[in-house]
Amino acid sequence: MSNRVSGIIGTSSGELVMEDSNNNGIETDDDRDHDEEVHSHDHDDHRRGLQGKKVSWQKLRRHDSLDIESRSFSAHHSHASKGKEWPVILHLAFQSIGIVYGDIGTSPLYVYASTFTGGIQHNDDILGVLSLIFYTITLIPLIKYVFIVLRANDNGDGGTFALYSLICRYAKVGLIPSQQAEDREVSNFQLELPNNRLKRASKVKSLLENSRFAKIFLLFATMLGTSMVIGDGVLTPCISVLSAVGGIKEATSVMTEDRIVWVSVAILICLFMVQRFGTDKVGYSFAPIICVWFAFIGGIGVYNFIKYDPTVIKALNPKYIIDYFKRNKKDAWISLGGVVLAITGTEALFADVGHFTVRSIQISMCCVTYPSLILAYGGQASFLRKHNDLVEDTFFKSIPDSLYWPVFVVAVMAAIIASQAMISGTFSIIQQSLALGCFPRVKIVHTSAKYEGQVYIPEVNYLLMLACIGVTAGFKNTTKIGNAYGIAVVFVMTLTSSFLVLIMIMIWKTNILLVIPFIVIIGSVEFLYLSSVLYKFDQGGYLPLAFAAVLMFIMYVWNNVYRRKYHYELEHKISPEKLKEIAANTNFSRLPGLAMFYSELVQGIPPIFKHYMENVPAVHSVLVFVSIKSLPISKVPMEERFLFRRVDPKELFVFRCVARYGYNDVRNEQEPFEKMLIEKLKEFTYENIWLTQKMVQNDESHKEHELDHGGSEREVSKQIDEGRIQEIVEKETEIIDQAWRAGVVHLMGETEVIAGKGARIWKKILIDYAYTFMKRNLRQSDKVFDIPHQRMLKVGMTYEL
Template sequence: MQRALKVKSKLENSKFAKLFLLFATMLGTSMVIGDGVLTPCISVLSAVGGIKEATSAMTEDRIVWASIAILVCLFMVQRFGTDKVGYSFAPIICVWFSLIAGIGVHNFIKYDPSVIKAINPKYILDYFRRNKDQAWISLGGVVLAITGTEALFADVGHFSVRSIQISMCSVTYPALILAYTGQASFLRKNNHLVSDTFYKSIPDPLYWPMFIVAVLASIIASQAMISGTFSIIQQSLSLGCFPRVKIVHTSTKYQGQVYVPEINYLLMLACIFVTLGFRTTTKIGNAYGIAVVFVMTLTSAFLVLIMIMIWKTHILLIIAYALIIGTIELVYLSSVLYKFDQGGYLPLAFALILMTIMYVWNDVYRRKYYFELDHKISPEKVKEIVEDMSTSQRLPGLAIFYSELVHGIPPIFKHYVANVPALHSVLVFVSFKSLPISKVPMDERFLFRRVQPKDIHVYRCIVRYGYKDARNEQEPFRELLV
């Protein structure tokens, strides 16, 4: 407890620490958004590229344009929400995991069951001794086998924690282990096919069914990252770290299921440009690896803070976690950065642009808020201003002033009085607040408080919305005031 309080106190009192954490958070957020661009590109392009095994008529250009067509369709259906899209995806992903697991077992038995020895850590040490620098560089490709795990956090907004744990441990992870083991067994006998192992290792009768399911699975993988991007933008928006965009909640059950129209179309355009510009999964993979490992590393770093300040984990466990996980991730990070000039610059360029936008917006947002907070008008001053107005200067009707402040009168009121020689008979200062529930009943939406004395007719009003409440309706302020 004392350790947590000390860390919290140091962070709160250090301007550098707060600025560093802000930049680190924005970097991680920007990388996740960049991940939301790269995941659809590499997933769809790699899946569609498998058709080359069936026909030579599919040139690189045709594969690229087919991938773009699929991406456009994917982004067009986002407005229907994860709930509706997910119902059609769930059976497909179950078939996908069943197929890759089954093919993995088939290849494992058929080609070389001795690959099971790879679970012995001795072999990875031998690999590094034998290949030295090349082994380290190859980690940039190895990391692509675990992509997607960096975005598991986003699924919490769409599904329960328990459902994610069950599906990951009982379906996803076992299926992937079987698939990779089968591919390793296949490569033991066909190491010249390493560049296209997935499709080459599929038995001929299953090629077309597997191709169709692979394309559909790539769409689902893309959907997961797109949904994650929407979620993290919503969270950034609520913290004043992102420009205001329209947030559409597509579910009454889960607050995290959101759709952001502007971001959806920007992501679509970015995916099209990346697919047209890079054209191959190799170059996109270099960029993808950097985005993924950056997100993982930053997530682990923030998790250490959570372990100290919130979970209050034993210090030895924290040190062990930081040393083991941190070392592994930093090794991977150094490897993927080696390919910076081979496409790896893309997520960093994305991050730089997004961080600039987010920082400028957040800085202006904070300056505005603190200005209002520091210069808010006291009730006594409001009384003085209103009483200075003669009766002839009080117009019939209602005047509404918007402010982020929940308490106090915003300084804009003083400017208004200085420039407008009259006041309405009733003044209402309104603040809008979002609550983490789907709907707020109309009789509980408005909280009014009268600014004393009563005869000046000045009110504070907090308007509370749930995430499914429409905000464009005509709110009955006048009736509720009366």
């Protein structure tokens, strides 16, 4: 192992961005005086609260994940369910229309054109396709997602990542050994389990936990689903904007295909350029616009249904599906790739549930979206029954002349909103991937103080923009983009179904007689659609798979090396004996101030600290080893964020701290990380001393009681002991305050990794080239963590993996 020291010390995580104190990290004396005054009141409150408790040493003393003994101080509370009053639910239902349904709502622009790519061969084929659309929308978005999948939310949050984290909590399938017993004490962590545990659930759990292949496969499937949704974020803006802008051909012949493409590209560039301002600036207008859009498509559908052919209602009979396949055979199967576009954006129902509630999305889907879509497709089918030759531009040809321009304007706006929703969703997914250690560190900007889920990632935004421009300018029409789009959509749906079956068996413990019909019906339908979209691989279908392959490679490389580094640190961590040797060294000196040493290692002290001490044999008067850890839950309550332990020997004033975050947690700029950690450290120090001394005092009082000493003597002794405890508490708290006033230094371990001697060629390519290239071309740790340069020191070290 080769070592080096640089004048700079960071972390290779990048999972979470931490804010320093206000005023650019500089705090005034008045602020500190105020904090100390408040904290003195807190001491009194803590003391009064602890005096009223009967403390048991057996309950407090336990062997746990911080090596010897730890205390997590948090106000435990039950995680309240999202039970809301009806006015709030209805308000959320209205808001969800603008965020959730933009994608599926704009599908009527291109579904029939993508299905009948070779024209309509038989008039009854329209009824067969309408029947397919009706039953697909009913079965997948309505029954599967709205009434089943939404129940599999993770403390209110949804998406592929939420399903994976849910499984990780019930079975130890995570590949990084950072699980801690204390994590289960976080109020959001545990879910209610039924008492009647079935053998089948235990067997499945045991199989998952004992199979490394199953663990890797689950992580692989999560990465694949994430990659496909990101691919969806590229294709949605392309197909939605191109379809909407293409409608202008009905008004003027001047607009050629090339001009439509360049207008679409210009709109896309504008859309991506305004991302940095945040969607909350215009978000309030999303719901009314999409509501107007649904009113338009539903109303025009009713108009066409009455005017042209009301008999299309016969499509409710699934017999027309069978007849359609009998007549067209292979062509009918291939056309399923167009039909599936009717349910694009369905995954957004589940992914966005965290911003709303299950009930609000169920109401908006059942009362607005579903009826409008069925009426729209029914009306277009009625129109096509009389105009077989107009299938390429079904939507705009079927609009009454007087409504053309209003519908065109709203269509373009709806397409932009649908694109915006998918772009925002892509940013959120990448934020979640960071927490899993599956994505290179990038800067995450929170664009809204009101809506916590709204994030912006500059690097990803520009890459998405370039990808969208390339796809739009390269394919030029919606048919090929539709082929690509279908693969991304069906892949994610199939993965969601697979995860859901695991959850049904292992977590919900659903009766097998209900699980089997779900697998047979939903599984066979999705497999049929998947086989159809894959058939068009060479006609544009390769695009999302190419996106996924690139993203999967990036995620695999980063996650693989991330895990190797963690295991290396775990194997080479500093033992308590080694720390005592360092402290006993005569050359060892103390510096005034408080140092925070960042490391990814949750268990023990990282090897980089030994490297630091060998080169700089001095440490600050108070030292805190900080580990940033992501739990497999969406959010960690603020009062349960920090887990502390004091490292022996106690006179060193060295502490271990694990700062726990959920994958959807956002940094609160009103409560800087540094200030919160120090306050919680003082709470920990106070309570640790108080509880330890009180337990010793209680043991002594018990012995005195057995010897039957006089009561008045015990009372005097008790008062003296309490005074001594308070004196120790105040002395140690003052040491921390003095260190804080002397200045806070952020020490960051910046590790370089190289393949070990004799490593195979694949391992060398993975570590020395792929990972190193990514690391050098992305943000450094100090930029991600937003730590002021004047208070940061990096310690460099090279690991041979």
